[in-house]
Amino acid sequence: MEFPATLFPSSFSTGPPRDEGGPAPAAGWGEYGQVLEAGRGHHQAETRFVPRHGRTGESWEPADVAAVPFLPPNATCWLPLLAPQDILYRSFLHRKLQASISGPAVDFTKQLSHFFVDHPEDAFGSLGCLLHKNFHLGDSGVKREARDNTIRMTALMEEINRLDARRGCPQKYLASRLRWFSHLSRDWLFEVPIGLLADCVHEELLLQWAGLLFDDGPTGGALAWLPAEDTGARTGRLVYPGGQAMNHLYFQDVVLKELPSARGSPAEFELNGRIRQVAAARTNGEDFVGVRSDYHCGIWRVPGRTGAAPTPLQVIRTSMPASCLTVSPHIPGELAVCTQSGSTYLWNIEKGLQRLRHDSQTMFFRDHSPWRWCDFTAHPRVLSCADRTGLQCLDARAPERCQLDLFKVGEEASCQQGERVVLPMYLGRAHPSQHLVTTQFSMYVVDERLPLVPVLKWLHMMKAPPLFAHLTPGDPGRSHKLLLGASRTQEMMLLQYQGGGQLACRLVGPPQKLHTITGCLEHFPTQLPHRHCLLQQRLGIPAAGLAAVLQKHGPRESLLVFQLSEAGDIFCQRLTHEVAQPLARTSGDKPTAAPGSSPLFEDPASSPQHLGSEEEKEEEEEDEQTSYLSNLEVMINEEEDGGRPAFLEEAELTQEPCASPQPSPVVLSEAVALRYRRWLKALSKRCGEPPWPSCPTTCGQKRLFTREELQTQAGPSILHQQARQRMHQAMREGGRIQCWDLLDSQSSAILKPPEPVEGPDSLSARLTAAWSGDWSQWWEERTSFYRTQRQRALRERRRRQKRARGRRSLSASFTSSLTYQSELSELSDTGLPPLSPTPPQEGFPPRGSPPPSPVPDEALLSSQSLRIRGIPKERRKTLRDYLGVWTESPLEPPELPSSQVSQLCIPSSQSQLSSASQTRRKRPRMGF
């Protein structure tokens, strides 16, 4: 073990950190740190210098534009994440409290009131039982004989009910009766004394809040890669948690190809709690996998050869949650465990547990966090113990006597104020005596042989503290690759460093950001808005671990990085070493639409290439149409998925044009696109549809008909088929359907912005006119228009009075973009083609009659046809009115007072429910 002959210069002082600051946005850039002469011979004229923070390193380029799903989505019953507004005061009280109290104002009264309402039995059960004879709640008076031990509570109840109504009233005050009652009953009414309960709830909420700010549970990460025994084999095993509560442990064999794929089904173990951390190390040719959940830690042995089954060895239970589990890289079956009570144990599967330290206080200065960490060092009997204030080495043979301060948050490492240790890691595979220490601001490399002075320090500029790290050691002369990963923001950073042996440790090359799971969103096929939102939430779940594999095939090297989310989804991405790459891309400044490195594109027969070149051509033309075209995304009925026409796949390959200033290569490789689609399909299948938590609850008019009532018995109609055919054709041609008029289909290709329905409101018409510059003309028209309009309005009113019935209001909903979805779902089920935002008058050709007429087919409205469809007599009239609305004058809707329109626009929740309970279909949708 060589030690560098000269180290980089640095000054050393002791004491608390002096450097005030905090997260500075660009602090990691632009510094060489220090320089050192590199290999100067005595007779050499030129002295060469190397910097501590080098600018040139190996270049690792991402092979794809985004991370790719590796496994199908985890079937998790996923709850939306806790948001700050769930537990904080949000009212005027909040402002008041904020002024007086520093720190979060936790809304525990809301939680308490929920508890009282939802679980009255638990809250007031026994007293309720005792008193229910003595409390009279009826309207009648209390009978004379019972009056001795019964009181009438009706007035009190009324008072309580009135409280609700008075909410929001500035002058609200509690009625004296209520105050009297609460004062009287406060001490005895509650099952659990209210003060105690409130304390506990408050405490819990504060904990939740702390967890929301920073959750150290997943520290270390719950993803591990076990390489195959012979390094040449392109296989390995991925260990990850999954299942509904993330309590299943999976060992999945993986074949590494261009894209990694799972082989066979994984070995599965069901555990007794949510898996927080998976740690693995290889000793004597066998992998040992440690698994940490809150109160249990377990160890598995996995033989090195592929296909051998993992065997569980031992489990320990802790009374306090464990915060750390690391596996010894030196001695088989040895682990280190820390609990939040401040205890550190060495755990050997043969010899059991040995407590090395128990100290509820932190090491170097006082910090409230109970988090502890422990890892191995170059000496198999010496462990490094960490808390938020620093690291200490202690010898397991004499833990009380042999201690050594390895890293201290303080002036020694020139830390900033408020800096805390987030994750220590033993870097033994790069150099036996190196350790990584990350804080929320910086990353340090510490050498055991030079304690307290970090041999490398770099401000990582990550938005969230790095909780995960992975080391890929480099061959001699090459750099070690260090991946840092954050949980909440899913950030991943690739760093390279060298040295530790002969040469001093130094950073080589600029840091590099890797793709995140969230970044995949734009590469998924476009979704309906609520699904898009849900997908966004799903992809945005904090990360829970990372792992990486270095693959060497000939001169090419690639680094495969896996990222696990807290929902149990695993995504992967590949970085390739530039030098070895045959087609070296200039580092991404000008993204080309040309296909990337995927071998699929080399096949001349494959379509995306063609599509890509076409797109380029169109781009040259600078036709507005192109942007529409590349936006064209099609959602297809799921049942159709099997025999999906090829052009649809093509259509999905085009990506939306760069809306953000982020330049990303435009085309995904087909294999990748396929993975996205499969993943999405599996997601909607597995995770079920109805309990969309984010679905906005809407209310409105009651639905008129059920779907069955309007459905024809005879399958999809001719019209339906025609519409579908036309749409396919349009997509094949890359055009669009301007209106559903079948005759007109060939005429115009360019979609103008939807004309406002004639005179929806005068203001917008006027503004439009003013915009285009002929405002005066508008005024002329307007004055003449008013005359005719008044006449027409009079006529209209008379006609309406004649009819004087029916709810015509639905027509209004067509003018609303808010509601077209749900309306659409019902309408298209009737066999009518979907709406485009063009006026409904044009948009709806009647069923079964190819030459369209502006009036709905009489046949549809005839009472006979309605009877055939099984629509009850009393509803037929309404239906006729309902459908008749379409034929009415376009001037009609604007006459409704605007407030009424908006009220009526909202579709009924019932209708939504009904469409949701049907087999939900993705419908063709265009132009949005």
Next chain:
Amino acid sequence: SSHEHKLNFGKSKEMCLNFIQDAMLQKQWNRAAEFLTFYAEALEKDFSRDYMGPSEIIWRIGTEILCHHSHSGMKEFNSFIEQMKTFGVKRYLKVCLEHSFHLLCNGLVDEAYQNLSLAESWRFGEHTAIRDKEIKLIQAYKGLLDYYSWSKQKNILLEHDEDEFEDLSVEQEMHSYFRKAAVNLKEIIKIPGVWDIFVKCYVDLLEFYGDDEEARQVLSEYAYNSKFPANPNAHVYFYQFLKRHGESKKSLISALKILHDLVPSHELMINFNTMLQKSKKRKNRRLGLQVIFAVLDYAGWKENVKAWSCLARQVKQIVISDKHPDWIEQEWDSRKDWWPAFHFSHYLAKKNWQENKSLSYEKALVAGIILGKDCKYFRYVSHQGCKAQAKKFRILKKFVNKHIPVHLRISG
């Protein structure tokens, strides 16, 4: 609305910065440079009292971009840095220092020297602790460059030693370099820190002019002053100095003993062990055994043949002489519960045999003596050795069989 304006301004500034960072982290330097030109406008309104104002951000980001940008050369870089120097008094020294680092790394030593001299004479702004440190560092680097010039002159002189007509000017120049270097280097090594390179240069200067006493003092101060961090190199330098000057074995041993206490896994421990083994004193030989056992505790030495052969030799010596088997016993006592799994497993026997036969021979010898002939490691290696018809291994087997009582004593 002015508040709102300010808010929006801040927001767009932040967004711009995010874009820059994003581009840089994806190595899109051209794009980052474009954004930076927008961001530079933010400087006009820099009233922020933040820890890091826009001017520092621009300096840092600009430097980084210029280092990677395909169209930038030294000229652009220098002009950018010159601008940056005028932006802030507080950062002047830091920017100067970093600038000289850049010049040094690009081989422009003379320019770097000029830069450092300029920075040294900077007299503006208030005096702070950080500033003092920075100026000391600037002077130290200047001293270092002076040292390099000195050593260049020295080499010229040494080469032309034979020529009598050597003019005095070269020598004088050399001496002036010496004075300049010595003054500055002497200053920096008084401050606690890791100053390996400065100490080495300073000691070299002193030794050349025959000031050994001063050199010894500097080195022992650097190694033993408790205000300095526990830097193994400081002890190494001291040891090397002692060795160069032919100091007694005793002082060498005591210097290495301290290094052993600090870093038991240091590579000098092998030398230390051989030195101790040769010693006539029992105490030293005992220490030698401790040292070599301690070295092999570390994962980094696990497969080092030299270390294993040192241990094997000493163990063998003890067994043959039958003088102090209790030494082995005592050393083994604290290792018996983990060395077998760490060093002598069946897996390792196979692996060592495949990869390095001589390593497995040395290890098998130690294993055989300490753990007996039934030890997995010994059994595998001796079996394979006998199969391969290696005489060495047959002798080994005989030797171990002969000394079973030692093993019984150790394990008993």
